[in-house]
Amino acid sequence: MQVRQNDEANRLLFEGKVRVSHVFGVRFLSGLLMALVMLGGFILCLHLLQAVGLWQEDLKGWSEASFIISGILVWMLGDWLHNKLWERQVRILDLGDQACLQVGRDQDYYNWQALRKVRAYRFYARHGQVSTYNLVLVFEGRTYRFSSSDESLVALSELGQALQSYLKQR
Structure with missing residues (x-):
């Protein structure tokens, strides 16, 4: 895939340390x-x-x-x-018509049209606040599951809401 090098076109959607898994097994x-x-x-x-x-x-x-x-x-x-085992540094960049997902040292590029599904799961603590937030991104051929229960929880939930609204508009 062609990658844009213009930093002005690149927009940071998410950056944080979250638990990441690719495969259920x-x-x-x-x-x-x-x-x-x-x-x-x-x-x-x-x-x-x-x-x-x-x-x-x-x-x-x-x-x-x-x-x-x-x-x-x-x-x-x-x-x-x-x-x-599971905590990695994650950066998600919007490159215009592509998304760049950097998980640790790995970097993958996906066309935004390849985004098939966005699922968000919230787990609540006893006092009613969200204790863990899971976000599942399904691209063609690859699924990412991000989970956070610390300071990156709010940013991850905002990303989930933005991507869900993007899918509804598309």
């Missing part, structure tokens, strides 16, 4: 890997607690607290591993 396998790592970490924590002596029947209160603390530590390990 890869997401499933990484989830399975993370579950196995978390289970192994939990078993290791319980084994270490037993070796230290904090997991005994006569220390029932300490054992329950140690069990809960081990679970929290393993959950934090899983969250860190999830972000490490």
